[in-house]
Amino acid sequence: MVYIAEELEKAGTSLAYIPKPLELPTTTFEQKALSNNESSSTMNSVQEEEDFIKNNYVARTLLNESSLPPITWSNWYKEVNWPQATLLCLEPFIALYGLFTTSFVWQTTVFTFFWYFLTGFGITAGYHRLFAHRAYEATLTLRYLLLTFGAGAVQGSAQWWSRGHRAHHRYTDTDLDPYNAHKGVFYSHIGWLIFKPRRRPGVADVTDLTRDISIQWQHRNYLTLAFLMSFVIPTLICGLGWGDYRGGYFFAGVLRLVFVHHSTFCVNSLAHYLGNAPFDDRHTPRDHFITALVTLGEGYHNFHHEFPSDYRNALKWFQYDPTKLLIAFFKRVGLASNLKEFPSNEIEKGRYSMACKALDKFGQTIKWPKQNLELPIITFEQYQDLSKKDDGRVLILIAGFIHDVSHFIDSHPGGRAMIKNLVGKDATVSFYGGVHDHNTAAHNILAMMRVAICKYGGEVEHLKKRLGHVQTPTPIFA
Structure with missing residues (x-):
């Protein structure tokens, strides 16, 4: 449940979402509780397990849908997703070749950083917070811009990316999570792209994306957009601008792409291993400044998984989240609206529950008097x-x-x-x-x-x- 920041401000309280209590006789609740107790007492453990599987999508799917055999030394080459693996593995070597054979031009260096941020924001502000989580609304112009720059990050179309990411949030740390952190850092970082998935990701609703004309435009033209934005345009800008075609290709094109790829991949890997869990520790997402630094602000991942539709990742002014600041800038210039925030009261409940857990754990180390x-x-x-x-x-x-x-x-x-x-x-x-x-x-x-x-x-x-x-x-x- 999220609320638009402006609406909460107008209400004058962060608790404006609390509904009025129902005026029902107490016997209604008592009768319901009694009937529930009677039904539960007649259900044995086998029936309970069957009922759980029947009503639990994850359990039912894992039980009824078989997965591919595990990857071993004898079959690994058959299980490699060769097109993706070739692209991801060749990039670093091409970039290294460029580093050792191409002279540095300061204009190209500056442009490389600029292009890195543009294509990176296409993922963080576009693919992630706008399209996957609908954390704010954007004008059609901004949507096309974010989709175009996002294609330059070469991470699939926004529709494909968002579908997988929604499944990741819905089935976090299960086998229906496409980049399940429990399978190891390598797998959640890049292994899930290099190898064929052992099973299909869990279902996720993307009907809003299939009806979006901007998303469908990018989906149809993704390969062309990715090639142009990742290699052709940066090469032409550096070449026509100051005569550095070679630097434009190797640095602004390939080397930048390597950093954009692994920056985004760190959200799936590093953000699930490094840091602490100030809001909820039942799953692997963690908050850490280093992860935020390398992911354009996506490193406060524990907060994000607990409050996924909030347009912010970082709450405090000193926490690094340039994507949040960019979205706020879009709102100021009229390109974005309806920025969503979770009520601060509910956010503080998360902090409180984790503080209580920490105190309880500390209390277990203390010898207490007899009860x-x-x-x-x-x-x-x-x-x-x-x-x-x-x-x-x-x-x-x-x-x-x-x-x-x-x-x-x-x-x-x-x-x-x-x-x-x-x-x-x-x-x-x-x-x-x-x-x-x-x-x-x-x-x-x-x-x-x-x-x-x-x-x-x-x-x-x-x-x-x-x-x-x-x-x-x-x-x-x-």
């Missing part, structure tokens, strides 16, 4: 009898819990005598400010000494209230 159910319950009289026994124990009752402070009494900052005077008594008032209002650390240490619960031991609470003391939590539970 109430683990402790025996005794009467006050039994507590007094136990405290009189000469068995080495020093028992004190505080806030309804009986504590054995025998290992602490000699280290007590207030002195041994103070504790000895409270053995067999209710020391709650003294502990809560009657003698000293102990801090949280003292409460936590004391809680580790619990050995029993005193029945009706909480009846002394009214005394603390009369003395005006506020009870500190005892202790902080995991």
Whole structure:
């Protein structure tokens, strides 16, 4: 669920999307819950598994549709996608040959960077955020421009690219994901292009793209556009502009294409391995500045997978996302509109849930006091009898819990005598400010000494209230 930024601003709140509650009698929910419990109780494990497969597209597809045999040393050459593999493997060698045999011209160097950004933005602002995710709307002029420059990145037509990318988001980290990160960095980076896919990607709706005249124009003329924008036009610009045809081909054409390809491929590989997951860690996407730097801002990938239709990848001003800034510029000059953003309240929920997970993980490394159910319950009289026994124990009752402070009494900052005077008594008032209002650390240490619960031991609470003391939590539970 996403919302156009301007609409949220007009509403004056980021929570304008919350609907009014339904006015239904509570019996409706109770009856439904009862019927669900009855039906679930009659369903055995086999039926549950069959029902899951029946209603789960991924499970059903993986079970019913066979995949190609795994790639081995004996069959690899049969499984290579030779046209794509030839293009991707020859590029670096041609670029290296050009580097060692062609003189550098400063105008060509500047133009190479310029052409890299233009064709790269054709993918990030065009193929990715506009066509695959519909994160904003663009005028027809801008659509044609982005499609034309995107073709110069030689990554297939926008329709083909977007179809695969939508499947990647829908089936992330499963075998229906065309560049499943669980298959390794090499596979998710370039292996999925070099080798024939082991199975078809999962279904993805692209009816909006098949009805788009600009998309269909590029789809029909893709090969011509790719050849012109990737090799012919940069060569002609450098040649006619300052007489460097050779540099235009090798640098602005081939070398630039190598960098554009692997920059985009890093979104599928590096962005699923390097960094952290501040919004959701159930899948592999990660956020990292280095990935953002090499992908024109697509490196805050954990955010993107959690909020895919947001036109931004980076939220904070210091995070590198030139594509976001470019889209904002398009809006300012009237070429783009309806930039979509997820409500900040929902984004912060992601941060909060991950912070809670981190705290829970940290909490598991800490030794906590015994829970109430683990402790025996005794009467006050039994507590007094136990405290009189000469068995080495020093028992004190505080806030309804009986504590054995025998290992602490000699280290007590207030002195041994103070504790000895409270053995067999209710020391709650003294502990809560009657003698000293102990801090949280003292409460936590004391809680580790619990050995029993005193029945009706909480009846002394009214005394603390009369003395005006506020009870500190005892202790902080995991």
